[in-house]
Amino acid sequence: MKLLKDILYGVSLTAVTGDTNVMVNNVHFDSRKVEMDDVFVAIKGLITDGHKYVQKAIDSGVKAIVCEVMPELVVNGITYLQVDNGNKALAIMASNFYETPSKNLKLVGVTGTNGKTTVTSLLYSLFKKAGYKVGLISTIKIMVDDKEYKTTHTTPDALAINYHLHLMNEAGVEFCFMEVSSHGIHQKRAEGLKFEGAIFTNLSHDHLDYHKTFAEYRDTKKKLFDGLSKSAFALTNLDDKNGMVMLQNTKAKKYTYALKSFSDYRGQILEHQLDGQLLKIDDNELWSKLIGDFNAYNILAIYATADLLGLEKLEILKLISELDNVDGRFQYFISKEKITAIVDYAHTPDALKNVLITINALRTGNENVITVVGCGGDRDKSKRPVMGHIASDMSNQAIFTSDNPRTESPEKIIEEIEAGVEPQNAKKTLSIENRKQAIKTACKLAMANDIILVAGKGHETYQETNGKRVDFDDFKEVKAALHDLNK
Ligand SMILES: CC(=O)N[C@H]1[C@@H](OP(=O)(O)OP(=O)(O)OC[C@H]2O[C@@H](n3ccc(=O)[nH]c3=O)[C@H](O)[C@@H]2O)O[C@H](CO)[C@@H](O)[C@@H]1O[C@H](C)C(=O)N[C@@H](C)C(=O)N[C@H](CCC(=O)O)C(=O)O
Ligand SMILES: Nc1ncnc2c1ncn2[C@@H]1O[C@H](COP(=O)(O)OP(=O)(O)OP(=O)(O)O)[C@@H](O)[C@H]1O
Ligand SMILES: N[C@H](CCC[C@H](N)C(=O)O)C(=O)O
Ligand SMILES: [Mg+2]
Numbered sequence: 001m002k003l004l005k006d007i008l009y010g011v012s013l014t015a016v017t018g019d020t021n022v023m024v025n026n027v028h029f030d031s032r033k034v035e036m037d038d039v040f041v042a043i044k045g046l047i048t049d050g051h052k053y054v055q056k057a058i059d060s061g062v063k064a065i066v067c068e069v070m071p072e073l074v075v076n077g078i079t080y081l082q083v084d085n086g087n088k089a090l091a092i093m094a095s096n097f098y099e100t101p102s103k104n105l106k107l108v109g110v111t112g113t114n115g116k117t118t119v120t121s122l123l124y125s126l127f128k129k130a131g132y133k134v135g136l137i138s139t140i141k142i143m144v145d146d147k148e149y150k151t152t153h154t155t156p157d158a159l160a161i162n163y164h165l166h167l168m169n170e171a172g173v174e175f176c177f178m179e180v181s182s183h184g185i186h187q188k189r190a191e192g193l194k195f196e197g198a199i200f201t202n203l204s205h206d207h208l209d210y211h212k213t214f215a216e217y218r219d220t221k222k223k224l225f226d227g228l229s230k231s232a233f234a235l236t237n238l239d240d241k242n243g244m245v246m247l248q249n250t251k252a253k254k255y256t257y258a259l260k261s262f263s264d265y266r267g268q269i270l271e272h273q274l275d276g277q278l279l280k281i282d283d284n285e286l287w288s289k290l291i292g293d294f295n296a297y298n299i300l301a302i303y304a305t306a307d308l309l310g311l312e313k314l315e316i317l318k319l320i321s322e323l324d325n326v327d328g329r330f331q332y333f334i335s336k337e338k339i340t341a342i343v344d345y346a347h348t349p350d351a352l353k354n355v356l357i358t359i360n361a362l363r364t365g366n367e368n369v370i371t372v373v374g375c376g377g378d379r380d381k382s383k384r385p386v387m388g389h390i391a392s393d394m395s396n397q398a399i400f401t402s403d404n405p406r407t408e409s410p411e412k413i414i415e416e417i418e419a420g421v422e423p424q425n426a427k428k429t430l431s432i433e434n435r436k437q438a439i440k441t442a443c444k445l446a447m448a449n450d451i452i453l454v455a456g457k458g459h460e461t462y463q464e465t466n467g468k469r470v471d472f473d474d475f476k477e478v479k480a481a482l483h484d485l486n487k
Contacts, residue, residue, distance in 0.1 A: 001025055004039065004064055004079065007096045010192070011081075011089045015070060018079030024063050027093050027159060029086075036061035041093065043086040044068065050086065066093070091158035091191035101165035102193040105135065105173050108305060109180040109190065111221050112201030112237075114351045116154065118298045119201060120177040121326040123305060127175050129319045130311060135168040135176030137161065140327060140459050145171050155184025158191070165193075175309065182207055182220045190224070197233035197252070197308060198224050199301050203242040204350030209380040218242055228252035233308045237297060238263045255308065257300040259293065265304040269296050274332070274340065274362050286317045290325055292358035294351075328458025330355070331475055337487040339443075340451045341478045345458025347376065347403070349386040352455055356394035359451055367449040368396040370442045373456055374403030374435070375413055384413065385420025392425035395453070397445060400431045401438035403456040404464040435463060436477055443481040454478050 001023040008020060025037040031053035034040050040057035042050035042065065054065055064079040065071075068086050083089040095102065108123070110116045117139045124136040124143060136143040139154040144167045155161070155178070168176055180190055180198070203218055211217035222245060225234050230251045236243040238258035247254045256263035271278040276289045279296055281303055288299055299320055306316040325331055332342040342359065346352040352373065359369055371391045375384045391398040400417045402410040414431050421429055432438040442452045454474045462469035 001037070002097060007039070007093050008081065009092075009096050011066075011083060011092050013081050013083060015082035016080070017070070017074055018064070018077075020064075020079060020081075022063055022079060027090070027097050028057075029090050029157070029159070031056045031060070034060045034062050038062050039064040039066060039093070041066040041086055041090045042068070043090065066090070085188065087158075087188040088191050091188050091193075094158040094162040095192040097159075098162040098166035100194070101162055101169045102195070104169045105165070106175045106196040106309060107165070107193060108175070108177050108309070109193075109195050109198045109224055110177065110201065110301075111180045111182070111185070111198065111224050113204045113206050113348055114354075115201035115294065115298050115301075116179040116181070117345070118295070118326050118329050119199060119301050119305075120179050122298065122302050122320075122323055123175075123177040125323055126302060126306060126316070126319045127177075127311075129322060130306075130315065132175055133171060133173045135165070135173045135178075137164065137176065137178040139179060144168050145173055147171070153184070154179045154181040155189050157187075158189050161189060161193070180224050182217055183210060185220050185223050186211070191227075195224075195228055195232055197235065197305065198228055199305060200225070200234075200236040200240070200243060200246045201297065201301065202237055202240045202350070204348060205380075205383055205386065206348045207380050208382055218245060222246050222248070225250040225252065235301065235304055235308065237301070239297070255304060257297070257304045259296055259300070265300055265307070267296055267300045267303075269293065272361065281317065282313060284314070284317055287321050289321075289323065291330060291362075292354060294354045294358070295330070326459075328460070328475070330358075331458075333479060335482040335487045337482075338448045339446045339482060339487055340449075341443075341454065341482060342451065343454045343458060343474045343478065345460075346373075346455040347457075349383055349390055352387055352390050353394070355453065355455065356390065359453060360394065362451070365449070367451060368445075368447070369394070369451045369453065370397045370399070370446055371395040371453045371455060372399045372401055372435075372438050372442050373417075373453075374401045375417055375456070376404045377406035377408030377410075377413055379406075381416060384416040388417035388420030388429075389422065389425075391417075391455075392421045392429050396428060397442075398425075398429045399438045399442055400429065401435045402433055402463065402465075403435070404460075404462075405466075406464055407466060410465075435472065435474075439474070439477045440481045443478065443485055443487065446482075446487070452478060 234252040238256040257265035463472040
C-alpha cells in the first residue's frame with residue numbers, strides 16, 4: 001500500500017475532492033483491471049473515453065479517481081482529483097508509484113522513423129558484452145538483464161515502463177536502452193522519466209494517419225529532446241534533414257553523427273558485401289556483420305552513445321565487430337541452389353527503399369531481385385502506393401501480399417499498393433493475398449544467385465486479421481519453401 005499523496009507528487013491538480021492522505025493499492029487506467037483500494041485514472045482515448053467507466057471502477061472498490069472532467073455526482077469516501085491531462089498524470093503517478101526507477105539507472109531513449117529497434121538492441125548487446133547489467137525496452141521484447149518479458153507496444157504504457165524499470169532496479173541494471181515511438185510521446189507514455197540521453201535516427205514517411213501532418217509527426221519526436229535536462233546528452237543524425245531540428249530547443253549537451261557531413265562522430269563506408277561492411281570511424285577501421293548504409297548510421301549512433309556513456313573507444317570498436325544482426329532485420333540465409341533469402345522489417349517507404357538499394361548494390365551480375373511485401377491494415381494508408389512503387393521499381397519482380405490486415409479488407413489494401421505501380425512496372429508485379437502462397441511463389445520463381453526479399457514483418461511471428469493472430473514467421477516460411485522445392 002502507498003500513500004495517495006506521495007503518488008500524486010508533481011501532478012498538477014486543478015481540483016481535489018476528498019482526502020489524499022489515504023493508502024492505495026495500485027494505479028490503473030483500465031476499469032477492467034482495477035481492484036479494491038486502487039486508483040483509477042480516466043483517459044480520453046481514440047476509441048472510447050475512460051470517464052465513461054468511472055462508475056464501474058467505483059463498483060470494483062477503487063479509493064480514488066483521477067479525471068479531466070469531474071463527474072456530476074461524487075460518491076462519499078472516494079477521492080476525486082481533477083487534472084488537465086490524464087495521460088500526463090498517469091505517467092507521473094506511475095513513476096512515483098515505482099519510486100522513480102529511471103533515476104537509478106542510465107536511461108537512453110531512441111526515437112526516429114526507422115532504426116529504433118536496431119539501435120536499442122545493438123546497444124543492449126554491446127553493453128552486455130562489455131560486462132554490464134543492461135535493460136532493453138523495444139518492439140521485439142523487454143529485457144531485464146538476462147530475463148525476457150513479452151511486450152505489446154514499441155513504447156509500452158507508463159505503468160508498464162515504470163514497472164519494468166523497477167524490476168531493472170531490483171536486478172541492479174546500470175544502463176537501459178528504450179525505444180520512444182511518436183505514439184508513445186504523443187500519449188505521454190514516457191513523461192516524467194529521467195533520461196541520461198536521447199538519440200535521433202531519422203525521419204521519413206510513417207503514421208500520417210495518426211499525426212495528420214509531417215510537421216506534427218516531426219514536432220512530436222522533437223519533444224523527447226525538448227524534455228531532456230542540462231546534464232543529459234542529445235545525439236542526432238546530421239545527415240538527416242530534420243536532424244538539427246530535433247536539437248533546436250534542447251537544454252542537453254548536443255552531439256552529431258554523420259557519414260556525409262562534418263560531425264562529432266564521423267564515419268565512412270570503405271567496402272561492403274553480403275556478409276558485412278568495412279567502416280572507418282575516428283580513423284580506426286572496423287568490420288561489422290551488419291550491412292547497408294542505414295546500418296552504418298546505426299553503428300555510428302551506437303558508437304557515439306557508448307562513448308558518451310564512458311566506454312573506451314577501442315573497446316567499443318572491438319565489441320561492435322562482434323555484434324550480429326537483430327532478429328528480422330536483414331536476416332538472411334543462402335539455399336543449396338545459392339538463392340539468397342532476406343527477411344527484413346522494412347514497413348515504411350524509406351526502409352523498403354534503403355533495403356532495396358542495399359540489395360541492388362550487392363548484385364554482381366544479372367541475378368534477379370524478387371520482393372514480397374504488403375502493408376498493415378488500420379495504419380497509414382498513404383504509404384501503400386508509395387511502397388508499391390518502390391517495390392516494383394527497384395525489383396525484377398514484386399509480389400504484393402497481406403501484412404496484418406487487422407480490420408481492413410486485404411484485397412483493398414493490395415489494390416491501394418497496386419495503385420502506386422507505374423505502367424512500365426506493371427508487368428513485373430503479381431498480387432497474392434495469402435502470404436504463405438506469395439512466399440512460395442517467390443521461391444518457385446527464383447533461380448540460382450537470385451535474391452528474395454520478404455519485407456514488412458521481420459521478427460513478427462503472427463499474421464493479424466480481425467483481432468485474431470495466427471502463427472506466421474516469414475523466415476521459417478521462406479526457408480521451408482526453398483527446402484520443399486529442393487532449392
Ligand atoms: C492508437 C493508439 O496508440 N492507441 C493506444 C491508446 O488506445 P485508445 O486511445 O484507443 O484507448 P481507448 O480504447 O479509446 O480507451 C480509452 C481509455 O478507456 C479505458 N477503458 C476502456 C474500456 C473499458 O472497458 N474500460 C476502460 O477503462 C482504456 O483503458 C483507456 O485508458 O491507448 C492504449 C492504452 O495505452 C494503447 O494500448 C493503444 O495502442 C493501440 C493498441 C495501438 O495499436 N497502438 C499502436 C498504433 C502504437 O502505439 N504503436 C507505437 C509504435 C508505432 C511506431 O513507431 O511504429 C508503439 O509505441 O507501439
Ligand atoms: N537507420 C536506419 N535508417 C533507415 N532505415 C533503417 C534504419 N535502420 C533500420 N532500417 C530499416 O527499417 C526497418 C525497421 O528497423 P527497426 O526495427 O530498427 O526500426 P524501428 O524504428 O524500431 O521501427 P518501429 O517503428 O516499427 O519500432 C529495418 O528492417 C530496416 O529495413
Ligand atoms: N510499429 C509499426 C509496425 C508495423 C509492422 C507491420 N508489419 C504492420 O503490421 O503494419 C506499427 O504499428 O505501425
Ligand atoms: Mg521498433
